[in-house]
Amino acid sequence: MAHANAPYLGKDLLGLEELSREQIGAILDTAEAFKEISNRPIKKVPVLRGKTIVNAFFENSTRTRVSFEFAQKRLSADTVNISSTGSSVAKGETLVDTARNLEAMNIDMVVIRHGASGSARFLAERIASNVVNAGDGKHEHPTQGLLDLLTIRDHRGPLQGLRVCICGDVLHSRVARSNIHGLRTMGAEVGVCGPLTLLPRDVQTLGVTVFRRIEEAIEWADVLNVLRLQLERMKGGFIPSLREYNRVFGVTRERVERAPRDILILHPGPMNRGVEIDSDVADGPHSVILQQVTNGVAVRMAVLYLLAGGVPDHAEAAKTGGES
C-alpha cells in the first residue's frame, strides 16, 4: 500500500497548482468524512496502523506540526519528529542525504517544512516514500490551502463563482499561492489586496483581480482570507509602520460592518491582533478562524489516508476500522 502511487493523488502532495478539480474535491469530501473522528470520545481509527511517518520541520511551527501529529495519531500511525536544531542538517548534511537516510529506515511518509521554495519537490523526486509539503519557502502550503477551501465550502457551499480576496503580504506568502491555485481550480474568483510592495509584480498573470484599497476588496468579496503580516517586513522597508499598515489595510470592525453582504473572514494564524486584523473581527460573528484549525486536522487526515492508497468512497468504512 505504502510507497505506491495513490490512485487519487499520485505519490506526493506538493502543491495545489498540480491538482485537478476532481482531486481537490476528493480530498475535501474525504476530509468531510473524517471530521467526525475528532469528535468521538475515542479519537482513533486504525487506518495507518504500523505506518511510520517523519515530520521534518526545518522551520519552526507549532500549529502545523501539532495538527499533522494529531492527524497521524488519530489514524494510528507511528511518528517521529525532527527539527533543524540538532539535526544532521545542522552538521552540514545535504537534504538529499537526510531524505535517503530516512527512506532507508523504511519510512512510509515524510511531512516536510523547509525554508527553500521547491524543497518538497526536490525531496519527492529523490525518495520513494510519500512526501507531503507542509510549507516550502514562498512556494506553497497545500494543506493550508485545502483547509481554507474546506472551511469556505462548509459555510458558503460550492466554491464555483464565489469571490475570495486574499489580503496582505501576498508576495511572501505560500498560503496565498496555495489559495490562489486551489480557489481558481475550483472555479472561484480570486482577488488580492495589499500594498504594492507586498504584491508580486506579475500578480495579474495569476488570474486575480488586484485591489489597492481594503474597502474596495470588502465591497467586492464574499470571503476575505487575511494573511499574517510578518513583522520583520517592517524592518525590510516593505511597510512604513505597523500602525500605518493597520490604518490603511487592517481588517477592522468598522470596515467589515460596511460590507454589502455577509462576509466570511479567514486567517491562517498566528494572528497579529491590531495589525492585519482587529480582535473585534477575529473573535466576531464573521470569523471562521477556529473552524479553519479544526478543519486542518481533518484535511491532513484525508491527505495522509489518500496518499497511503485510501479510496475516498471507502473513507466511511475506514472510520469504523473496517479497513486498515
Place this chain on the structure above:
Amino acid sequence: MAHANAPYLGKDLLGLEELSREQIGAILDTAEAFKEISNRPIKKVPVLRGKTIVNAFFENSTRTRVSFEFAQKRLSADTVNISSTGSSVAKGETLVDTARNLEAMNIDMVVIRHGASGSARFLAERIASNVVNAGDGKHEHPTQGLLDLLTIRDHRGPLQGLRVCICGDVLHSRVARSNIHGLRTMGAEVGVCGPLTLLPRDVQTLGVTVFRRIEEAIEWADVLNVLRLQLERMKGGFIPSLREYNRVFGVTRERVERAPRDILILHPGPMNRGVEIDSDVADGPHSVILQQVTNGVAVRMAVLYLLAGGVPDHAEAAKTGGES
C-alpha cells in the same frame, strides 16, 4: 466524558488552594490504586485511549514533563509536546490564541507550565478542555504538592496533626505554596524555615509557623520538605553565598542526626547537593526523594483519570481494562 466537569475535581486542576479535603483524599486514594500499574511488566491500561493531550511547557522541565508523559502513555493517551522554542508563542501569538487553536483541534486536555503566575487559570477560563497546572510562576505546582502529600502519607499515615516544615526559598516557590495549602487542608501543621529575604512578608497569614534557624525546624518537625535553591538568587542578592547558605540553612547529616524523632526528608528536585541538602542526607535513610518521583507518575495518572471523568471507586476496575 471529556470536556465535562469531573464529578470529583471540576474541569481543571489549577492549585491545591481550591481543593477540599475530600477531593485531595480522592486523588491520593486513586493514585495509590494506580501505583501498581507502573510495576507491571506491561505498564499500560486503556483508560485514556484515543484521548488527545497537549503538554505545553513554556518553561523548561525534564522531570515534570517526562513524568506527565509516562503517566499519559501508561493510560494509553495520545500526546503531543510543545515548548516555547519554536512555538507560535515565540512568533508573538497570545497565550489565548495558542490555547484556542489547540482546543479547535479537539484536544481533550492541556498540561501547561508557564512562567506567569495565574496563566493556568487564565487558560482554563477560556477553553473547554481540561487544564492541568504543571507550574505557573510563583503560584502553584499542584501535582508536586500532591505527590509530596502522598509520599508523606505512605510513610507516616494520615496527615492530620503531622508537623511538616518547608525549608528554603519559600518566597519564590510554587512548590511551597502548593504544599502549604494541601498540607493545611489535610490537617497538618506547617512550618517554614529560611532566610528572611526568602520568606514572603505575609508568611504568617498563611497559617504557618516561622523558624529562623534550621536546627529549630528540625527539632520541631516530623517531615522536612527541602526546596531547591535557585542559584540565580545569589546574584539577586537574596543570599550572601552558596557556602554561607549551606552553613546556616543546609540540611546536613550532623543536623539531621540531632533530630529528636525519625524525621522524613523530601526534596522536589533537581537538588543542589552541598547547598540546600548534603549528599549524605539526600541518599541517606531518612530520604524519600526517589519515592516522590515514583509517586509523581501515580499522582499524575490519578489526576488525568479523575479529570477525564473517572470515579475513584472505579480506579481498580479501570486498571484491569474493564473501563476505558
Place this chain on the structure above:
Amino acid sequence: MAHANAPYLGKDLLGLEELSREQIGAILDTAEAFKEISNRPIKKVPVLRGKTIVNAFFENSTRTRVSFEFAQKRLSADTVNISSTGSSVAKGETLVDTARNLEAMNIDMVVIRHGASGSARFLAERIASNVVNAGDGKHEHPTQGLLDLLTIRDHRGPLQGLRVCICGDVLHSRVARSNIHGLRTMGAEVGVCGPLTLLPRDVQTLGVTVFRRIEEAIEWADVLNVLRLQLERMKGGFIPSLREYNRVFGVTRERVERAPRDILILHPGPMNRGVEIDSDVADGPHSVILQQVTNGVAVRMAVLYLLAGGVPDHAEAAKTGGES
C-alpha cells in the same frame, strides 16, 4: 522480564569490547530475523508493549535517535525523549540524579548519548534499568559497530578472515573503536588509514595494521569503512585543509576503481561529500551506505529485544506476536 540480566547480553550494551563472539553473533542473527518487520505493510510487533524507554540524547543526533525511536515503536514500546536543552542537566543536576529519577519512574531502559567517554557505564552501574550506549565521547558506539558488522556480513558472508580498513579520524572516533573491537572479535583483520595526527598513538596495541597511504589501504582491504571527518578538526590543526585531506586521503572513484577486488564501501554518516568520500563513490556500485541505515533499525530492535530478556531462537516467534 525487564531489569533482569538478559541471558544473552547481560543488563546493558555499553561497548563491543566486552562482547564475546557468540554474543555478537546472536545479536546479528536476531537482527537478521527482525529485518523483515520493517518491510511489512504494518511495521509493528508487540514485543515491547507497555515497556517504557527514555532516549536521553545529551549530544545532538538525528539519525541515531530516529533509528532508535523507530526500532522502539516497531516493537510497540512507549518512548520519551530528553535532550540536553531544557533538561534538568542544564539546571546543574548530576547525571546520576537524572538517571535515578528516570529509574524511579519505573523506566525499563535508557538509551544514552553523551559527550563524556564512560558516561554510559557510569549510568549503567548506578541504575537497575537496562542501559544502551548510543555513543559516549570517544569511547564506543556499539550499535553503529553492530550495524556495520551486519552490513558487511550481508554482503561478504562470515567476517572471519575478511580485511576491513577504517579510514580517517580514528583518533576521535567511537565508531572506529566499536568497529575495531567487534571486527577483531569476529575474526576479521583490521587496518586503519589516516594522517598520523588522526591516529591514536598506541594504535598498534589495538591489533590493527596501520596504512599511511589510502592507495595501500585500498589495495589491501576487502572493505573500507570511511569515517566522517569532523570539520572542526581543521581548526584544531589536525589537518592542513579539507582540499588537502581529500587529495591525500579522499576515497575517490579513481582510487576505488584501482582496487584489486570488489571492495565494499561503508560510511557511518553524515557524509562530507567531496572531503573524506566523493559522491561518485558514496552513490556508486560499491557503496552499502544506505543498507547500513536500514540495518541500523534491525540491529537496534535486536538489542532492545535481547536486553528485555528475549531469546534469539524465539525471535521468529516474537515477530508474529506470539511472544510479548
